[in-house]
Amino acid sequence: MGAAIPGAGRLPGLDELLDAAHVVSLPMRVKFRGILHREALLLEGPLGWAEFCPFPEYGDAEASRWFASALEAGWQGFPEPLRASIPVNATVPAVSADRVPEILARFGRVDAVKVKVAERGQSLADDVSRVAAVREALPDAKVRVDANGGWDVPSAVDALTRLADVGLEYAEQPVPEIAGLAEVRRRLRSAGTPLLIAADESVRKEEDPLKVARAGAADLIVVKVAPLGGVRRALEIVAQAGLPAVVSSALDTSVGIRAGLALAAALPDLPYACGLGTVSLLAADVTRDPLVPDDGAIRVREVSADPALLAEHAAAPERRDWWLDRLRRVHAEYIKSLEFTGSSSG
Incomplete structure (x- = not known):
C-alpha cells in the first residue's frame, strides 16, 4: 500500500x-x-x-x-485516560428566551452552560434576553457565550460589556481574526471588564494553530478532536500553546463524542467543563446507549453504532x-x- x-x-x-x-x-x-x-x-x-x-x-x-x-x-486507538468522567456544559443554541428552559431540561443537572450569541439576523437584545434567561434558570451555573466570530471589534466590546453583567466565565471567539481577538481583549481590560477570551476557530481553522497563543490573543483555547487531526495531535497543540483548554465537539454523533472524551480524559489538566454534551441537541443517534450527560458529566466508555x-x-x-x-x-x-x-x- x-x-x-x-x-x-x-x-x-x-x-x-x-x-x-x-x-x-x-x-x-x-x-x-x-x-x-x-x-x-x-x-x-x-x-x-x-x-x-x-x-x-x-x-x-x-x-x-x-x-x-x-x-x-x-x-x-486512543491514549490511556487520566480520568474516568468528564464534566460537560449544556449548550443553548440561538433560540428565543422563552425556549431556554426547554433546551436546558434536555441536559439534566449541569454546572456550566454555553450560550450561542451573534446569530445572523438576530439583535444584541436577543442575545441579552437569552443569556438572562439562562442565568435566571441556573443562578449558580457558570455561563459562557460563543459568538463564532460573528461580531466586529466595536460590536464585540459593546456586546460583551453588556453581557458581562450577568457574570460570564468567558467569551468564545467574539471576532473572526486573531488580531481582533487581541484587540477585544485589550479594550475590555482597559475599560475595567477583564473578561476571559477563548479562541476556537482561530485554533482549528488556522494553518498554524499555535498562532493565537503566540499573539497573546486569548486566555484559553477550545480544541476539537476531528478538526485538529485526532486526539494525539490535539494534545500536542495544547501542550505547545501553554494555555488552559476546553474540549468541545463539532456536533458529533456519540461515535464522535467518544473521541472528544478521549482527549478530555488524556489532558494533564482539565480546568473547565467541556462542550461534549451536544448529543442532547440531536433527535436521534447511531447507538442505543448515547453519550449524554448524567449529573453534569459523561463517563468515558466505548460506544458502538447499532446496525x-x-x-x-x-x-x-x-x-x-x-x-x-x-x-x-x-x-x-x-x-x-x-x-x-x-x-x-x-
Whole structure:
C-alpha cells in the first residue's frame, strides 16, 4: 500500500473504507449552525467505530484532518485516560428566551452552560434576553457565550460589556481574526471588564494553530478532536500553546463524542467543563446507549453504532454518493500529505 498511519501500523485501503462506510442523516431538535439534519459518515475499524463528518462547506485539505482523526479512532486507538468522567456544559443554541428552559431540561443537572450569541439576523437584545434567561434558570451555573466570530471589534466590546453583567466565565471567539481577538481583549481590560477570551476557530481553522497563543490573543483555547487531526495531535497543540483548554465537539454523533472524551480524559489538566454534551441537541443517534450527560458529566466508555439505527437513519442515496465521493477525494488528499511529509523529512 505504501503508506501507514503515522506511529500506528497499516492504513486501510480506499476500497475497504468505501465498503464499510455508513452515511447517516440525523434530525436535530433545534436548528444549530443553520442546519436541521446532521450528516455523518461512520466506519468500523479493528479498534472501534470512527466518524468522518466535516461540514459540507469545508474543503478537502481541511477535511483531511477529520479523516486523520477517524483513522486514529478506528485503526490506532486512543491514549490511556487520566480520568474516568468528564464534566460537560449544556449548550443553548440561538433560540428565543422563552425556549431556554426547554433546551436546558434536555441536559439534566449541569454546572456550566454555553450560550450561542451573534446569530445572523438576530439583535444584541436577543442575545441579552437569552443569556438572562439562562442565568435566571441556573443562578449558580457558570455561563459562557460563543459568538463564532460573528461580531466586529466595536460590536464585540459593546456586546460583551453588556453581557458581562450577568457574570460570564468567558467569551468564545467574539471576532473572526486573531488580531481582533487581541484587540477585544485589550479594550475590555482597559475599560475595567477583564473578561476571559477563548479562541476556537482561530485554533482549528488556522494553518498554524499555535498562532493565537503566540499573539497573546486569548486566555484559553477550545480544541476539537476531528478538526485538529485526532486526539494525539490535539494534545500536542495544547501542550505547545501553554494555555488552559476546553474540549468541545463539532456536533458529533456519540461515535464522535467518544473521541472528544478521549482527549478530555488524556489532558494533564482539565480546568473547565467541556462542550461534549451536544448529543442532547440531536433527535436521534447511531447507538442505543448515547453519550449524554448524567449529573453534569459523561463517563468515558466505548460506544458502538447499532446496525438497525444506521439503517433507520441512512442518508438518501444521492447524499450517500456525495459523501463517498468526498471520502475518495479526502483519502487521496491524506495520502498526498503523507507522501509530502515523508519526502520533506527524508
